Amino acid sequence: xxxxxxxxxxxxxxxxxxxxxxxxxxxxxxxxxxxxxxxxxxxxxxxxxxxxxxxxxxxxxxxxxxxxxxxxxxxxxxxxxxxxxxxxxxxxxxxxxxxxxxxxxxxxxxxxxxxxxxxxxxxxxxxxxxxxxxxxxxxxxxxxxxxxxxxxxxxxxxxxxxxxxxxxxxxxxxxxxxxxxxxxxxxxxxxxxxxxxxxxxxxxxxxxxxxxxxxxxxxxxxxxxxxxxxxxxxxxxxxxxxxxxxxxxxxxxxxxxxxxxxxxxxxxxxxxxxxxxxxxxxxxxxxxxxxxxxxxxxxxxxxxxxxxxxxxxxxxxxxxxxxxxxxxxxxxxxxxxxxxxxxxxxxxxxxxxxxxxxxxxxxxxxxxxxxxxxxxxxxxxxxxxxxxxxxxxxxxxxxxxxxxxxxxxxxxxxxxxxxxxxxxxxxxxxxxxxxxx
Numbered sequence: 001x002x003x004x005x006x007x008x009x010x011x012x013x014x015x016x017x018x019x020x021x022x023x024x025x026x027x028x029x030x031x032x033x034x035x036x037x038x039x040x041x042x043x044x045x046x047x048x049x050x051x052x053x054x055x056x057x058x059x060x061x062x063x064x065x066x067x068x069x070x071x072x073x074x075x076x077x078x079x080x081x082x083x084x085x086x087x088x089x090x091x092x093x094x095x096x097x098x099x100x101x102x103x104x105x106x107x108x109x110x111x112x113x114x115x116x117x118x119x120x121x122x123x124x125x126x127x128x129x130x131x132x133x134x135x136x137x138x139x140x141x142x143x144x145x146x147x148x149x150x151x152x153x154x155x156x157x158x159x160x161x162x163x164x165x166x167x168x169x170x171x172x173x174x175x176x177x178x179x180x181x182x183x184x185x186x187x188x189x190x191x192x193x194x195x196x197x198x199x200x201x202x203x204x205x206x207x208x209x210x211x212x213x214x215x216x217x218x219x220x221x222x223x224x225x226x227x228x229x230x231x232x233x234x235x236x237x238x239x240x241x242x243x244x245x246x247x248x249x250x251x252x253x254x255x256x257x258x259x260x261x262x263x264x265x266x267x268x269x270x271x272x273x274x275x276x277x278x279x280x281x282x283x284x285x286x287x288x289x290x291x292x293x294x295x296x297x298x299x300x301x302x303x304x305x306x307x308x309x310x311x312x313x314x315x316x317x318x319x320x321x322x323x324x325x326x327x328x329x330x331x332x333x334x335x336x337x338x339x340x341x342x343x344x345x346x347x348x349x350x351x352x353x354x355x356x357x358x359x360x361x362x363x364x365x366x367x368x369x370x371x372x373x374x375x376x377x378x379x380x381x382x383x384x385x386x387x388x389x390x391x392x393x394x395x396x397x398x399x400x401x402x403x404x405x406x407x408x409x410x411x412x413x414x415x416x417x418x419x420x421x422x423x424x425x426x427x428x429x430x431x432x433x434x435x436x437x
Contacts, residue, residue, distance in 0.1 A: 017057050067092040071104030072370050080352040081287035088283045091378035102240040107366035113231035114335050116191040118176035118199045118223045124216030133163040136205045143201045144194050156181040184361040186337030195223035227298040228305045229333045236369035237329030249385045257326045259384040267315035274315050281316055284375030288368045293342030293349035306333045317376050330373050334365045400428045
């Protein structure tokens, strides 16, 4: 079946929706009803959402929850989390409450440097190129003055620009490697605008220079920021005396601490475990990133590159036991913003920032890192005590019930039964079939 369509982007929204419904569904009206149900009745608000991306037909809702009782650097925070996965918000909340009576979370921003590069090729004498770069370096700053003026007034701007010789990787390959401080904005547009001006300055100055022969050529390939920010780092940690780890499921805190440490050490050396271990961290991180209108794809890419910085993919979190003190921490590269983009446009994003009491970019980095650490602690505590499935499947029970469209009476019977019995998909299905007979 040929479902190609010409000029789709030029169709009205109604025409796009009708084409989708009539092309892909045996019952177009059923598809149209679903689309209508998830379209906001407030036309102005829906138009705002429509203009975030292209070819919009409706909205895909993700639940927005909150995890209270996070004691971070002595201040209590309620953290908004946008995520569709069962048990994530519950686990974060449980960790928050657990550590609130054990000193809370400590978070520190180590650095906030961001990176952008102009990638280019040069066929000629490398020594002359380096001499040329030293001569024109001040021009990169002066030619971007109109772009950097406002950022400089906020305390940010271009930190440095270096010429990097990358010919060991690719023939004739060089970079202008620039570092930036963007304060409370993520800074993507600012950085890319600076980089494109760097490229223009580089080409213009090269053409005007009498340093090079006619055989020596310079060609700009592209100018783009990097989402790998190994010098934009935040650290989050928790610690307490080992005996203070005791609670309902931790009757032997020394044994728990040692097993927890082993679980982290396994993730530090075994990539297959490290991927799942870090995915758990990102459950917490991404949920807050989404809720605050930041770019979780950029964060994911940068974080996983950081996890591989020593040549093998490894755990982002670490633990130690020293002098009777248990310490658990992580360091993450996070380039976040609290101004610009969705942060000033999306009503729910603005609401989330209000819940967080309008944090700066540095404060948001700390909150996000803490959410990741809390999520990781909850997962490792379950894995090393009761097992991951007990709590997760109880949270997943609602999804199974909804899948089978249980009535209110059936729902009560099912929940009552599985308070005392282990939850599994097959067990729930079997019980539903039994009560329906």
